[in-house]
Amino acid sequence: MKTRKLGNSDLVVSSIGLGIMGMSPGMYGETNDEQSIKTIHRALELGVTLIDTADVYGNGHNEELLGQALKGRRDQAIIATKFSYTPNYETISGHPDYVKEAVEESLRRLNIEHIDLYYQHRVDPNIPIEETIGAMSDLVRAGKVRYLGLSEASASTIRRAHAIHSISALESEYSLWSRDIEDEILPVARELGITHVAYSPLSRGFITGELRKFEDLDANDLRRYMPRFQGDNFNKNIEIADKIKEIANEKNCTPSQLALAWTIANHALPIPGTKRIKYLEENAASVDVELTPEDLVRIEEVSPKHVVHGTRYMKEQMTLLNG
Template sequence: MKTRKLGNSEITVSSIGLGLMGMSGLYGHSNDEQSIQTIQRAIDLGVNLLDTADVYGNGHNEELLGRALKGRREQAIVATKFAHGPNFQGVNGHPDYVKKAVEDSLLRLDIDYIDLYYQHRVDPNVPIEETVGAMADLVKEGKVRYLGLSEASAQTIRRAHAVHPISALQTEYSLWSRDVEAEILPVVNELGITFVAYSPLSRGFISGELRKFEDLAEDDVRRYLPRFQKENFQKNVDIVDEITKIAKEKGSTPSQLALAWSLAKGALPIPGTRRVSFLEENAGASDIVLTPDDLARIEAVSPQSAVQGGRYDDISMKGLNI
């Protein structure tokens, strides 16, 4: 596994990470033992950036990661997030909440410090300077090593970075979600902040595993996202089929091609999976080199304008890029 330096830090991270959200039931039934095997296999492969959040499974996801890291803590870079209330209700960036949230996360993770601590969503009612100031105190106390933001605007990133160095900005970024390219990517590149791309496979759609709406379990949250709706589903499958053709010519899978695309764009993707086989497939993307001609062909068959449906509903989108 190739590695890179995490922005404004002394941490070396894998060029591809592992997102753990799907291990806590949000994408249908999950199995803890299978998930732990996947996390531990990730570490074996050198995939050391492990991404969770306190709200995933309302604490279950952090506890799961804590169990998986028994005896292997020093081999992992633990990234977690705070801000949401239970079941993603509300956003809280008040300094007192920050201090409580980190203690709760440390307890669930059963570790002494967090490597990368993100504000999951920006609280529009609390100045970012106050929130990041409280996060900076956690660094001084040794509870957190480095700080991150998620789904923050370019202006907010600059203001936060002026209070304390920001090491990572995490936002959805994939062939089908590219709005960050206009303002956010230039800012993080200027400030030396690593851009961490979540859902780099558009929540699994680009993997080619999903062929029809009915493939989604009844309790899968993707059923409620616009691009997974029945009226959009088949049109998006058609785009994946074109991506798959290019992937086959490169001797890769569509997932690997999409991840190699994000790497070529300078992002650090954190694809999520519960299965060892998919983890190993995703890790293999770090060895794929895309030429300018490859990138042009991918762009031609999958321009952002082609995807049908947004990444969230209209209400949820209003809480992004604050």
């Protein structure tokens, strides 16, 4: 497994991580804790060290699952978790008191003494970022957290946060179909030495080419409520995914590997999520897919910026992005 330094930190992490949100109920269909733990163990065997979770995933279940999986293996993983959403995504809080409560709960569920990378999951519009980051920096000084990150933050918020305490990572959705951060946000992150961690680098599984109709989604799959997966948008996006698959076939790789290699070529650290060892191994192998300048041009031609049909979230959720 190839590795890289994580932003403004001393952490050396795998060039591809593992997002485990889908291992909790209510996210992407049925789950199986035993199978999920085996997948996490296999990730560590492959050298995938950056494991990404959040306190709100499964309302604590996700962190507890990771804690179980890492018993006796803590030193093999770089743990990234997030706070700000209250249970069931009801509200967002960046209040200093909430920050300190949330970290204690995460440490308890994960059954660890410190968190390697602690993100603010979404920016609280009612609390100045300086206050939130100030509280997070207190956690660093107390030894509860090693490094800080932001998720879905705007360029100006990143600058203000970084002025209070060094930010090591910015986690944002980024894929062939989600590139809105390229214009203003990514240049600031790169200027400040912040690693861009890309979640949903496969557009929540759409780019894999395995999803063919809306009915393939389980009744409790959250993608059923995302505009990108609904109505005519779904069918139009299938056509684009098929074009991506054609290029992947020519490169003797899967569409997932092609999309992840594209993300890495654009200097991001992807954290594709999966519950299954088969897809984990496929994703991990993407670090060895080499894309030439000609490949990148061709990919851009079949899947240019803004080509995707439908937004990534519903309207009310989109207002929480880039805070």
